Amino acid sequence: MALVGNPNVGKTSLFNKLCGLNQKTGNYPGVTIDKKRGNFTHENIPFELLDLPGINSLYPNSKDEELVVNYLLNEQGDELPDLILVVVSALNIKRNLYLLDQLRDLDLPVVLAINMCDLAEKRGIKIDEKLLREEFGVEVVKVSARSDQGLKELKDLLLKAHSVNEREPGYIEADNRDLLHQFSKIIHCKNEYRSFLQLTQDLEINQKEEFSKLKKEFIESNKIEVRKWKINESILRYKLIGNIIKKSVVTDKSAADDFTTKADKLLLHPVFGYVFFLLILFSIFQSVFWLAAFPMDMIDAGFSALSGFVADALPSGYFSDLITQGLIPGIGGVVIFVPQIAILFLMFPYWKRADTCPYCLSD
Numbered sequence: 001m002a003l004v005g006n007p008n009v010g011k012t013s014l015f016n017k018l019c020g021l022n023q024k025t026g027n028y029p030g031v032t033i034d035k036k037r038g039n040f041t042h043e044n045i046p047f048e049l050l051d052l053p054g055i056n057s058l059y060p061n062s063k064d065e066e067l068v069v070n071y072l073l074n075e076q077g078d079e080l081p082d083l084i085l086v087v088v089s090a091l092n093i094k095r096n097l098y099l100l101d102q103l104r105d106l107d108l109p110v111v112l113a114i115n116m117c118d119l120a121e122k123r124g125i126k127i128d129e130k131l132l133r134e135e136f137g138v139e140v141v142k143v144s145a146r147s148d149q150g151l152k153e154l155k156d157l158l159l160k161a162h163s164v165n166e167r168e169p170g171y172i173e174a175d176n177r178d179l180l181h182q183f184s185k186i187i188h189c190k191n192e193y194r195s196f197l198q199l200t201q202d203l204e205i206n207q208k209e210e211f212s213k214l215k216k217e218f219i220e221s222n223k224i225e226v227r228k229w230k231i232n233e234s235i236l237r238y239k240l241i242g243n244i245i246k247k248s249v250v251t252d253k254s255a256a257d258d259f260t261t262k263a264d265k266l267l268l269h270p271v272f273g274y275v276f277f278l279l280i281l282f283s284i285f286q287s288v289f290w291l292a293a294f295p296m297d298m299i300d301a302g303f304s305a306l307s308g309f310v311a312d313a314l315p316s317g318y319f320s321d322l323i324t325q326g327l328i329p330g331i332g333g334v335v336i337f338v339p340q341i342a343i344l345f346l347m348f349p350y351w352k353r354a355d356t357c358p359y360c361l362s363d
């Protein structure tokens with residue numbers, strides 16, 4: 001069973017809970033960068049669980065994302081999982097469901113775990129999991145890897161998991177379906193969405209020259225606009241997800257009683273928001289100068305002492321002046337700014353991926 005989901009949604013936390021392990025977790029994307037295996041038994045059925053790095057979609061953007069996508073698309077090896085446990089965050093469900101929608105086209109049994117439900121309740125987010133189950137045709141369970149909520153129910157559902165019912169491909173326009181069908185046959189791919197992904201991107205699993213040539217010829221002879229196919233996929237999927245979300249997710253900010261929402265009311269206020277923003281920038285600016293003053297004074301004193309020491313040690317002349325009045329103060333003049341730059345960088349959040357804010361877990 002493979003644990004798949006967007007970065008920072010709590011996959012490893014859930015993996016640790018299910019397998020009783022202690023793999024590294026952290027509140028920023030990209031914590032897990034390799035496959036990790038674990039085991040557990042439920043109702044006498046042994047499960048082997050694979051924790052994977054987070055991916056935003058089946059179009060990989062980094063080496064660790066590629067690892068997951070190659071694993072899920074490689075039909076040739078016998079490594080495909082028997083079941084995919086898709087983990088999404090209840091705080092960010094719309095964006096996370098895009099990946100679920102892609103995964104359910106792979107013809108593998110899928111179970112959807114909506115994690116972080118403890119936080120969602122506090123933020124007034126209400127999710128109708130029955131409706132999601134009906135709309136997506138997969139088993140759905142709300143969990144919290146932090147408070148253990150829903151874990152027993154999740155294990156029960158894993159026994160019931162089934163392949164997603166055959167559905168009309170929701171990722172390609174009707175006019176292009178025949179072409180995709182032909183391409184699947186040519187490359188002997190059992191699943192049409194896997195063919196679609198191989199046609200629209202260059203994957204490591206298909207680096208063979210023979211395949212690249214075949215694909216190029218197919219694209220050229222049929223005048224396929226690959227970029228357009230990809231864009232249409234996003235439009236079609238988001239349209240479907242948008243309609244489902246409208247019916248199944250309600251956010252009632254007035255019911256929210258967590259610290260973040262209360263702070264947001266003030267910090268994101270149309271007028272006070274700007275006042276806080278300026279105050280924060282001003283205090284960063286001030287503290288950069290205030291904190292950096294101590295190491296800067298030390299660096300300044302250190303380089304002056306070094307100049308003095310070298311001046312005493314060398315016989316006076318042009319060479320001594322070059323070292324003590326040119327080279328050493330020159331290097332000192334650059335090094336002295338290092339504390340200011342370092343402190344400034346420390347005061348800004350660490351953005352691992354431009355599209356994900358690690359602190360608020362939202363777009």
Ligand SMILES: Nc1nc2c(ncn2[C@@H]2O[C@H](COP(=O)(O)OP(=O)(O)OP(=O)(O)O)[C@@H](O)[C@H]2O)c(=O)[nH]1
Nearest residue numbers: 007008009010011012013025026030031032054145
């Ligand atoms: N409140 C709350 N926090 C959670 C829950 N599950 C995970 N977290 C926190 O969310 C953060 C991310 O958890 P991870 O388990 O590292 O997430 P991941 O999906 O494995 O992340 P990557 O490996 O980077 O893709 C950690 O700080 C967890 O403590 C939950 O159910 N509730």
Ligand SMILES: [Mg+2]
Nearest residue numbers: 011012031032
């Ligand atoms: Mg992880």
